[in-house]
Amino acid sequence: MSTRTASEGEERPIEGRADLAAPMQAGEKAPERWRIGTEHEKLVFRKDDHRAPTYDEPGGIRDILMAMQRFGWAPVEEGGKVIAMSGADGAISLEPAGQLELSGAPLENLHQTCAETGRHLQQCKEVGEEYGVGFLGLGMWPDKTRAELPIMPKGRYAIMLDHMPRVGTMGLDMMLRTCTIQVNLDYASEADMAQKFRTSLALQPLATALFANSPFTEGKPNGKLSYRSHIWSDTDPHRTGMLPFVFEDGFGYERYVDYMLDVPMYFVFRDGKYIDAAGQSFRDFLAGKLPALPGELPTPSDWQDHLSTAFPEVRLKSFLEMRGADGGPWNRICALPAFWVGLLYDGEALDAAWDLVKDWSMDEREALRNAVPAQGLEAPIPGGRRLQDLAGEVLAVAHRGLANRARYNASGDDETGFLEPLHEIVASRKVPAQRLLDKYNGAWGGDIGRVYEEAF
Template structure:
């Protein structure tokens, strides 16, 4: 989730609808300026007894963050509390229960992205060795109850933790128990944004299936392959889902603004503190009628904050954020941006990907998305067959898109190699969650503690 800091610059009041559209339109960039921003979260555990470390305990999350200073990272504070670290490779921040996230820098190619990922993992592993901490690349805590998990000292989390049970049954699980990999991508125009948004939404279930990696809850199989994805279906219907309006004629920035105005608020950030506005209306805020701040009008920073509080399968801010994948090991962190860059950053690949999905109805898209958490690549496809039938051809499109980009490393290799883990999954039809279940039911003999020696 976003790390908010007090702004030192001008923050004008919103006085026109054009100002609401402006942050979305400002994302338009010429192709040569398109970048790749990759975010990935890890579960942190104490190696001695496998508990999730608290913020304050010796060798806990605060110490982990501050130890990054030796690698050139600098603290970001909220009311005197370190909540993140910033550096050349982006921002390292803490999620609600201490999941550690790297929000990577905007980079030109996948070679840089994977190098960034490698540096980050080397750094946190080195610190972990000193503090007795380990890291799990999974989509969800495999054994922890909510009560066993700590809460991090970040103002927006207090508000969200109070609000989540009012609007869904699994929102607290989303906050406390899940991890994801995401990638942020650019667009050249409103039309380009709309096409990428549609392809991203339609194929997000395939990404979810390929990266499915959360088959356990509280020590036992949960009946799902991506329980993390299932959790989003019962988190908050006002701010999640497949966004049918994106596929309607005329979709663009204005329609997304309307959607965001209908998404209930969480908070307003003032003087370094979060003010609880959960469930209140940004439309009321624009009229100076927000109960949390009566008579006050929102600023551009308020709107940008609000844009970060919707959680659909694809999210629009000043870039498009692909949100469907479970957390996973190093090679899958590199594979997710490869998948989406290959599909969306080459015109031929984008057209080919749209041809695959453009005839699906909204009901068919929703049915596929709803089937994937349990079935992954065995989910039924619109028109017949299963999702595995689509995986190989779509990965071929992504590979062709990466080949066309022709971004080479020092050895002369292009970016297609980063798709290899996904191509193996498509070939075998076996996703990470199924491999874990095979281990649990076989060599591990039902002892899920063995997972702590298998990941990262």
């Protein structure tokens, strides 16, 4: 989730709808300027007892963040507390229960992305050895109750934690117990954005299946392959889901603005503090009638904040965010940007990917999204087939797209090799969660503690 660190100072108020569409229009870039931004979260645990460390304890989350200074990272504070680190590789930030996130820098190719990921994980490993902590790549805490998890000192999280139980049964689980990998990608124009949005939204359930990695809750199998994805089904219906309007004729920036105006607010950021506006309307804010700040008008920064509080399967800000994948270990982190870059950053591949899914009805798309958390690649798709049958076709398209990009490293390798973990999953017909369940029911003998052997 986004981190704000200070008030924006004197900003003019939003003057009209053009200001609301401006961030999306400002995201338009010529293809040679397209970049890849990769975000990945990991669970932090004490090696001696597998406990989630608190923020303030010796060797806890604050100390882990501050130790990153040795690698050139600089502290970012909120209310006198270090809540993030800023550096050349982007930002290291905290999720609500201390999940550690790298929000990577915008990079030109996947070789750079994977090098960035490797640097970050090596830094985490070095600091972890010093403080006796490990980092686990899963989509959800496998054994912790919500009550066993700490809360990080970020103002927006306090507001969200208070609000979540009012709008869904699993919002607190989403905040406290889950981890994801996300990819942020660019577009050239409004039409290009719309095609990429539709294609990635329709195929997001496939990414969820390929990266499904959260089969345990509180020490036992939970009946799902991606419980993280299942959690989103009852987090907050006003700000999640498959967004049917994206597939309607005429979809563009203005329609997404309308959607965001109907997403209830969480907060307003003023003078370094978060003001609770949970459930209030940005439309009222535009009219100077926001109960949390009566008589005040929103600024562009307020709108940017609000854009970060919707959580659909694909999100639009000044770029498109792919949000469907569970957290995972090192080799699969690089596979997610490879999957989406291959499909969306080559025109031929983008057209081919859309052709595979363009005839699905909205009911069929929703049914697939709802089936995937439990069924993974065995989920049914239109035409009497299974998602497994489509997966190989989509990976072949992504492979061609990466080959067409012709981005090589110093050894002469292109970017297609980063898809190898996904090819292996499709060939084996087993998603990561199924491999974990095999271990749990086999070599682990039902001992969920053995899952920590999967740490980086």
